[in-house]
Amino acid sequence: MTSSEVRIEPSPHPAVLFVCTGNICRSPLAEGVFRRFVEQVGLSDRVFIDSAGTGDSQVGQPPDPRALIAAARRGYELPRRRARQFLVQDFKRFDWILAMDKVNLRELQALRPSSYSGHLGLLLGMAGRPGPTEIPDPYHGSIWEFEHVIELVEQGAEGLLAAVRNDLKRGATSPY
Numbered sequence: 001m002t003s004s005e006v007r008i009e010p011s012p013h014p015a016v017l018f019v020c021t022g023n024i025c026r027s028p029l030a031e032g033v034f035r036r037f038v039e040q041v042g043l044s045d046r047v048f049i050d051s052a053g054t055g056d057s058q059v060g061q062p063p064d065p066r067a068l069i070a071a072a073r074r075g076y077e078l079p080r081r082r083a084r085q086f087l088v089q090d091f092k093r094f095d096w097i098l099a100m101d102k103v104n105l106r107e108l109q110a111l112r113p114s115s116y117s118g119h120l121g122l123l124l125g126m127a128g129r130p131g132p133t134e135i136p137d138p139y140h141g142s143i144w145e146f147e148h149v150i151e152l153v154e155q156g157a158e159g160l161l162a163a164v165r166n167d168l169k170r171g172a173t174s175p176y
Contacts, residue, residue, distance in 0.1 A: 015048040017094040023053030023083035026100040028063040032078040052086040054107045070146035098123040101134040126159035
């Protein structure tokens with residue numbers, strides 16, 4: 001499934017959402033990296049992947065050109081999509097909601113319904129090793145900051161893929 005497809009009905013497949021501030025830099029990079037990781041292990045048809053932003057100032061914009069360049073340099077393809085804002089309904093659609101930094105996580109936690117039983121946390125929290133816990137916003141930086149973001153995303157994506165694969169092996173399906 002692609003991020004351009006609207007997922008209205010709950011799915012038996014795990015659904016992963018990456019969230020940053022504007023949905024033009026970090027979360028599309030995370031979506032592209034994780035989509036590649038999922039493809040490499042043959043699970044593309046079993047995992048739904050999307051991204052969103054907590055803010056609305058960049059809704060409708062394509063990914064930042066520097067994100068596209070950095071991704072291409074490392075062999076990743078970003079989804080050809082427009083930024084969207086996170087919606088409370090996303091808690092009904094996604095089993096895994098991963099924020100890029102603590103500010104985004106706090107905003108999501110404030111919206112989290114008490115009934116949400118999925119995973120809400122930091123993407124780098126999935127890395128399972130010491131090091132940075134947040135993925136810095138590269139928006140005001142150079143292409144090198146975007147490439148650094150990809151390196152950090154790869155660390156978190158490895159752990160996330162292992163967790164999603166474990167859920168699939170156990171036969172866990174979306175409770176939604």
